[in-house]
Each structure stands twice: as structure tokens, then as C-alpha cells.
Amino acid sequence: MGDTIANLKIGEHGIIENFSLDLIPLKLLEMGCLPGQVVKLLQVAPFKDPLYIKVNGSHLAIRIETAKKINIIKL
Numbered sequence: 077m078g079d080t081i082a083n084l085k086i087g088e089h090g091i092i093e094n095f096s097l098d099l100i101p102l103k104l105l106e107m108g109c110l111p112g113q114v115v116k117l118l119q120v121a122p123f124k125d126p127l128y129i130k131v132n133g134s135h136l137a138i139r140i141e142t143a144k145k146i147n148i149i150k151l
Contacts, residue, residue, distance in 0.1 A: 079150050081129065081143035084117035090148030091115075092131070099145045108132025115148060 084090060094111045109115070109131050118135065119128035125140040 079148050081115060081146045081148055082140055086117055086120065089114055089116045089151040091151065093147040093149060095146050104138065107134050107136055
């Protein structure tokens with residue numbers, strides 16, 4: 077399996093690849109977490125959950141379980 081948002085280190089960027097829409101909460105899709113968008117890992121909470129990311133100009137907190145389901149191409 078390739079890289080996911082969960083594999084990013086703080087400050088790293090990636091381009092979101094296609095993913096199964098059934099696995100991703102609708103709220104993330106509405107906030108711009110879509111294929112082709114650049115995502116940047118900004119911060120990781122204690123115990124590695126949640127992750128704080130920037131995508132499509134929005135700052136989002138996502139659970140590690142969700143981050144593992146979103147494939148990316150690291151930049």
C-alpha cells in the first residue's frame with residue numbers, strides 16, 4: 077500500500093489520490109479534502125490522534141483512522 081496522510085511528517089505535503097467515498101466522512105469532502113488537492117500536515121496531537129492538516133485553504137483535525145484511508149503522493 078502507498079503513502080497516506082497518516083504517513084506524513086510535520087511540514088510535509090502530499091497530493092490526495094482517489095479514495096473510496098464510503099470511507100471518508102462527508103464533512104471532510106465538503107471542506108475540500110478531495111482528490112488532486114494538496115494536503116500539509118501541520119501538527120500532531122498527543123498520542124498521535126488527531127492530526128491537524130491544511131487542505132484547500134482550510135485547517136482540519138482528522139482522526140488517525142481516517143488519515144490512514146486517504147492515499148497521497150508525497151511531494
